[in-house]
Amino acid sequence: MPDMNRPLRWGLLSTARINRRLIDAVRAAPRSEVFGVASRSLDAASAFADAHGIPCAYATYEDLVADPDIDVVYNPLPNRLHAPWTVRALKAGKHVLCEKPMALSIVQGQIMGRAADKAGRVLAEAFMYRHHPRTAEVRDLVRNGAIGRLRRIHGAFTFRFDRDGNWRWDPDEGGGSLWDVGCYPVSFARYVTGAEPLHVWAEQHRAESGVDDAMTGFLRFPDDVLATFDCGFDAAFRSEMTFVGTEGVLHVPMAFRPEGRMPIVLERDGQREERFVDGPTPLFLGEVLDMEAAILDGRPPAVPVADSLGTIAALVAILHAASTGHVAVPEPV
Ligand SMILES: NC(=O)c1ccc[n+]([C@@H]2O[C@H](COP(=O)([O-])OP(=O)(O)OC[C@H]3O[C@@H](n4cnc5c(N)ncnc54)[C@H](OP(=O)(O)O)[C@@H]3O)[C@@H](O)[C@H]2O)c1
Structure with a gap:
């Protein structure tokens, strides 16, 4: 469990396009900060870190996952890499917000769920909607x-x-x-x-x-x-x-x-009614607040592993x- 007196430190696995939405959301969340980004090359990680004002850049995904300063790993890798890198991050003691689809087979998803249980860490699928x-x-x-x-x-x-x-x-x-x-x-x-x-x-x-x-x-x-x-x-x-x-x-x-x-x-x-329900700003804030509540307050995540397995x-x-x-x-x- 991270020191409650500082924000959760998020690490981004790769320089994926979708990162931008997550970065905005983490920055808007009260108990989180964007701490690091890893890439398959240090140059790409450093360029991304500079462009987005991120303090740490890592030359490999392994380096980010192994860094004890990271609390939460965001996994926006191509779908095949969701399961292996999520399991590696969980085994290293990180909480993981994994992009959809969480896995490409039921067995992979079950292995991910068991890894989260064993590590006592939160795993949730990033279904923003x-x-x-x-x-x-x-x-x-x-x-x-x-x-x-x-x-x-x-x-x-x-x-x-x-x-x-x-x-x-x-x-x-x-x-x-x-x-x-x-x-x-x-x-x-x-x-x-x-x-x-x-x-x-x-x-x-x-x-x-x-x-x-x-x-x-x-x-x-x-x-x-x-x-x-x-x-x-x-x-x-x-x-x-x-x-x-x-x-x-x-x-x-x-x-x-x-x-x-x-x-x-x-x-x-014969009537037509329009109903408006305001959402969070930025749009992806909800999934970050949900991770904060799951990690820091012990609340079940909105998209638990059992739900992802059903999908x-x-x-x-x-x-x-x-x-x-x-x-x-x-x-x-
Ligand atoms: N929730 C949403 O609204 C939403 C929207 C879009 C996408 N997504 C999900 O987010 C994930 C990423 O999508 P994206 O469009 O952001 O992907 P993307 O821009 O193509 O980024 C994927 C990143 O993975 C890394 N990578 C590692 N191995 C790779 C390989 N063999 N081929 C290509 N890239 C590789 C690359 O980063 P480095 O070069 O830095 O290592 C690359 O930048 C997907 O799972 C997708 O389903 C979700």
Whole structure:
């Protein structure tokens, strides 16, 4: 446990693009500070540290993980490296905020969870949207009957991605649109239903590299709730969820990154109502406050490992269905 009289010191594993959002959030959090950044080269780490006013630069990820001055490791590495570097950091006694998807297999996720338990450290998946109060409002509206009995769910996360050479095109790095963005609607549907899909089915289009660059999937939830989603690197930007009940429809535009003041739109009885739920500024602050509360106050993280394992099990089954053409049942976790 770090000295409570100083802020939690965060170390960033790599110079990933997403770091910028996390840095802003850590700086806005009352009990945290950005302490160090590691890269595969010292030059890159130093340049990033200089550009962002970060005190320490490390020539290797090992050096950062081994530094006793670091309390929390942020892991925004390519997906394949989430499990190994998270486990190394946990074994070195660090708390870890790991980017989504937490792991690429159930076994990897279970190993990560056991490493956190054994080390007595916090491990949480950085699903930022889960920390925005709008997300909880959507769940509460649906569960409290605002649209009647829930019947259908549709989620979509697509964008045009054409950065050649990026690891998202590499099957060995955990590339593909399902792991990258399809994980969001699957996670959101599980969150609102509070259940795991009974079975799933999907069709995909594969890029030349072999990763899925487009996918449409189906998940059957208990109580006859039917969910569909689509994701891809090949279509105009969409980031949205729709919940359809017996009495009404709830639209959630910008469901996964609610920048600015985005409404939830409730249609019922011929009426259309826009509801606004303010979120944190900066947008990623919620996940940092959640880590502070988990580490320093002993509160369970908002996205505990068990929840991440459920998402992984659903995604693994969806990939299986997409590659075999058969319905798949997610493994219990
Ligand atoms: N929560 C969100 O809203 C959000 C948004 C975007 C991305 N993400 C997640 O964050 C993670 C990083 O995404 P990103 O777009 O920020 O990635 P990125 O810019 O491509 O950065 C990944 C970093 O990993 C390091 N790296 C180590 N081995 C590598 C390899 N074999 N190939 C490429 N890079 C390697 C590189 O840093 P060094 O050269 O410094 O070592 C690189 O800068 C992903 O898991 C993604 O799913 C989350």
